[in-house]
Amino acid sequence: MEKILKDLGISDSTINQMVEICPNIVELDESELLRKIEILKNNKCDDIQIRNIISSNAEYLDRSVSDIDNLINTMEELGFDNLNLLFDGNPYILNLDDFEVKNYIDEREQNGEELEDIVDDMSSNPYIFEEI
Amino acid sequence: MEELKESLKKMGYTDKQIEKIVNNHSTGKMKPETLLAKIKENYNFLISLGYKKEDIIKMTKHLPAIYVYTTENMEQKISELEKYGYAREDIIKMTKRLPELFSYNIDSIKQKSEELEKIGYSKEDIIKMTKNSPAICGLALENIKQKMEDMKALGYSIEDIIKITRESPSVYCVNIETMKQKIEEIIKLGYSKEEVIVMTRHLPTIFGYSTENLKQKIQFYNSIGLHSVLIIDPNKLMQSVELSYARYMFFKDRGIDIDTQNYSRIFKGQKVFESQYGVTKEELLEKYDYKEYLKKKSTKELGKETIDEQKDTSYINKIEEVVGEQSDKEYLLDDK
Numbered sequence: 001m002e003k004i005l006k007d008l009g010i011s012d013s014t015i016n017q018m019v020e021i022c023p024n025i026v027e028l029d030e031s032e033l034l035r036k037i038e039i040l041k042n043n044k045c046d047d048i049q050i051r052n053i054i055s056s057n058a059e060y061l062d063r064s065v066s067d068i069d070n071l072i073n074t075m076e077e078l079g080f081d082n083l084n085l086l087f088d089g090n091p092y093i094l095n096l097d098d099f100e101v102k103n104y105i106d107e108r109e110q111n112g113e114e115l116e117d118i119v120d121d122m123s124s125n126p127y128i129f130e131e132i
Numbered sequence: 133m134e135e136l137k138e139s140l141k142k143m144g145y146t147d148k149q150i151e152k153i154v155n156n157h158s159t160g161k162m163k164p165e166t167l168l169a170k171i172k173e174n175y176n177f178l179i180s181l182g183y184k185k186e187d188i189i190k191m192t193k194h195l196p197a198i199y200v201y202t203t204e205n206m207e208q209k210i211s212e213l214e215k216y217g218y219a220r221e222d223i224i225k226m227t228k229r230l231p232e233l234f235s236y237n238i239d240s241i242k243q244k245s246e247e248l249e250k251i252g253y254s255k256e257d258i259i260k261m262t263k264n265s266p267a268i269c270g271l272a273l274e275n276i277k278q279k280m281e282d283m284k285a286l287g288y289s290i291e292d293i294i295k296i297t298r299e300s301p302s303v304y305c306v307n308i309e310t311m312k313q314k315i316e317e318i319i320k321l322g323y324s325k326e327e328v329i330v331m332t333r334h335l336p337t338i339f340g341y342s343t344e345n346l347k348q349k350i351q352f353y354n355s356i357g358l359h360s361v362l363i364i365d366p367n368k369l370m371q372s373v374e375l376s377y378a379r380y381m382f383f384k385d386r387g388i389d390i391d392t393q394n395y396s397r398i399f400k401g402q403k404v405f406e407s408q409y410g411v412t413k414e415e416l417l418e419k420y421d422y423k424e425y426l427k428k429k430s431t432k433e434l435g436k437e438t439i440d441e442q443k444d445t446s447y448i449n450k451i452e453e454v455v456g457e458q459s460d461k462e463y464l465l466d467d468k
Contacts, residue, residue, distance in 0.1 A: 055342030
């Protein structure tokens, strides 16, 4: 695992911090790690963005593929695009579940906002995802 | 035993994981046939609750003892947490990350919560914090209080600490030395300690950003003269540099210099930007390709982006990037 992370440009010091935040990652198979990297690549993340996301959010590596796929599919259905930019700006979005994003948006729609405007607001201010 | 191992293999466990399950101090005490029956019962129970196969393998890989718990106890724990205020979906999510939650005593959780309310958190805060960072449920109250004292020693007020941990609860799970190291890393990028305290107060998630990530973002904004903006408006770090670069270059091409007075232009909502300037995000990103710009700069290695002055863009003086050296605070702007 360490070799793959270092190949991404992640320093030893950052790897240690990643393990501190999410000790489970030491048990990750190489194939699991590569699978998580592949998901980001499939969403047009380049090497720098992949490095930024993984090094800042080790918990992403511990999430199940199905939960991540569900989140991404839901976000795309809701109208979010350029997910690589969104995740690079706020890597912690990837820790959310699909139902959390849906519930948050449903609540704002019930308050009278249009979906398109909500998605635009969240895309433009990735910090909003921290409120979920 | 062979039948048990074969069944676990069919379920998707690796040989190493199977050994961990059969030799665990909880599951290892059971007869293989009894354990196999229990595994099937609990597996089906977890599926009925909404967990996926992948989740169950991950949870039981980490905590094989789940296969020893009774389904009644697990259902009761979920009910107790629901009565306390968690939504069922949230409990499922929390237990995926912290399967030990099934073994925690609800009275201990309530008691800790009451103590945290005395400190200044609301019950809603506590539910949200533990939902986002379930590991907090397992922290001793003394450890939480000690972390608060350690953060006070760094220069944060109690109100700051409550705000920071409310927004970024994983701070409680990180060693104070790691937090100090993060502060030092940001200082090396050209900020004073007081400025870093202000930045982290406004955007606690900075504590989670890796050095590599912070360096790339801060150095970019330094290079376009927005060093000081990040002190009062660190949320801007959450816009991808790729988009910021594209918008910066868009304005530059139109003779508009972005500075500390008008920087909000590059952070406008996309809808507003598009209606004001008639250009989509895709068009911007295609025309002003940040990756192409990086290729033109001399780079030593991924994660270390040296800055060259370029004739047609306003860039700052070179920043010393030697690890361990304090960055010179010479983020000089072109006089425009």
